[in-house]
Amino acid sequence: MEPLKDAAIALPPAALRWDWGAVRTVGQFAPSLWRHASSISRLTGAFSKITEGVITDPFIQNWLNLLCFLLSGLPASDTSAAEVAFMFAEWYRPQVALDYPIGGSAGLVDALVRGLQRQGGELWLNAHVEQILVENNCATGVQLRNGKVMRARRAVISNASVWDTLRLLPAGSVSSAFRRKRQATPPCDSFMHLHLGIDATHIRSDLACHYIAVNDWNRGITAAQNVILVSIPSVLDPSLAPEGKHVIHVYTPGNEPYDLWQGLDRRSEAYAQRKQERSEVMWQALERIIPDIRSRCEVTLIGTPLTHERYLRRHRGSYGPAISAAKGLFPTGQTPLAGLFCCGDSTFPGIGLPAVAASGMIVANTLAPLDQHLAMLEDIGVGR
Ligand SMILES: Cc1cc2nc3c(=O)[nH]c(=O)nc-3n(C[C@H](O)[C@H](O)[C@H](O)COP(=O)(O)OP(=O)(O)OC[C@H]3O[C@@H](n4cnc5c(N)ncnc54)[C@H](O)[C@@H]3O)c2cc1C
Incomplete structure (x- = not known):
């Protein structure tokens, strides 16, 4: 991935704009784009084009396919090679870890709001x-x-x-x-979620923040109920849960069909029953990590594609x-x-x-005058 990752970052996204000014802002990177020209041509299209015939080990093939699915909601045959190369460039920069934001997801939101307000914006x-x-x-x-x-x-x-x-x-x-x-x-599928607050007394000392369960590689990573993600962010950031407790988010990433839920009344018995049925794979995945999880739960919230649609206000609760x-x-x-x-x-x-x-x-950038955009590129240290 080394030359491909260098090619993927040869043009900083900060240089892009959706008008003719891009000739100036992107044009300054022409020499470095030229240097990486052969790799850049390989970045157009799907990631599977790069791995086919090169990666033969089935586990690594599966792993890369899973990685693509988690990035884009699609397998390697449909995920942009440039996107994967860009992410490799991020992950393997010195001093970088793929963990969890301090302060949880809200930490990211707070940072964006601070940036907005610093520029006189209001939320x-x-x-x-x-x-x-x-x-x-x-x-x-x-x-x-x-x-x-x-x-x-x-x-x-x-x-x-x-x-x-x-x-x-x-x-x-x-x-x-x-x-x-x-x-x-076309929309990606939706999600099942399990949000838990648990008693962490005498819990295993090697508990990690992230786990991924793949029930059956042969079913393919996009199959419904096959891939389950688990995050326990209070392992890394204790401020996210009261002392002696952990907060857990388990979800099926973009592989829950919306059609199974469409039209169901959220107050109906049928909905409650389907929730129990479709959440079972998440409990089972979690039991592989914390066997007595069900008896530890003090808060249990199950989310469905209808929850996802309603709270995130997204069409069919889609990943995108x-x-x-x-x-x-x-x-x-x-x-x-x-x-x-x-x-x-x-x-x-x-x-x-x-x-x-x-x-x-x-x-x-597109809305900013060209000279201001060029000055910003200098300011953030990427301008030439
Ligand atoms: C469970 C889960 C885990 C994920 N994990 C990761 C991860 O680890 N790393 C990563 O990079 N990405 C991750 N993603 C993907 C990432 O969260 C999304 O791609 C990203 O948040 C999309 O941002 P957005 O601004 O395009 O859309 P959104 O975040 O959906 O923002 C759109 C906003 O518009 C608002 N809105 C909609 N209609 C109206 C209206 N009529 N009036 C006013 N407001 C409206 C909505 O309320 C919403 O706040 C994850 C997504 C999910 C669901």
Whole structure:
């Protein structure tokens, strides 16, 4: 992966923007892109193209396939080679560990909010956008559910998923061909979740933060109920649970079919029963790590695709678009509606926090004047 990872970072994502200014910002990296030209050409397309015929050990093949699935929600045959190479570059930088953020997932959110506020931004919670306002064929702001209107100074940027963003666009604001095409983006499957608070008295002393259970490699890593992820972040950061307790998140990563849940009433007996049935694989995976787990639980919450859809407010509780790298790239953040940009996991480069952060940065760059963008690249130490 060594030359491929060097090629994957030859162009910093911070240099990208969705307009002609990219000729200047990306152009400065032409010499290094040229140096890595042969590796770069191998990064286009799916990761499996790189491993085929090279990796013959079945376990390593399976492991890389699993790694791709956890990154993109798709197997190696559909995961971008550039994305995997980029992640290798991250993981194998000196002093880097793939663990868990201090302060839990909220630690990441807090960091983003601090950055936003430092630039004079404001975060409004409980502010459901009912509609994107369009005047004279231009997105000019948003209307909230409580009737409040927010006018945009420069642009409206949506990081809701492609399907959820389309719902916010008034009829006729984009062509029906565009709407149909984007609406047809295939979604990855959804999740089952187990959120537990447990008594950690006399628990095994070698408890780790992360475990992955694969029940049967032969079923394939995308098969429903086959791959189960376990995180016990209070092992690394005791502030995440009261003394003597652990907090555990078990989930089936993007492999729970939404169709099994669609239309079920969340208060019905049938729903409760399905929850018990479909959570069993997660309990069994956890029992392989903590055999007496069921008797230790003080808090037990089971999440389903309907929970995921409702709390994360995502179409079909999906992990994100299932866009195969073998067929094409995620769309850019531009839209045919003037003044409307998109970022997040429905846009290039794709799913996952690093990719999503990059997509937001690229849209911000696009809105910034070119000289300010160039100065920012100098400032963060990547400009030439
Ligand atoms: C269980 C799980 C584990 C994961 N683990 C990792 C990991 O280890 N590493 C990693 O890199 N990635 C991981 N991911 C993927 C990563 O979390 C996502 O790719 C990323 O959060 C997507 O960010 P986003 O901004 O595109 O979308 P979202 O995070 O879904 O943000 C969209 C926001 O829009 C809001 N919204 C929607 N509609 C409206 C509306 N009408 N009005 C106002 N607000 C609205 C939603 O409430 C939501 O807050 C994981 C995902 C899951 C589910």
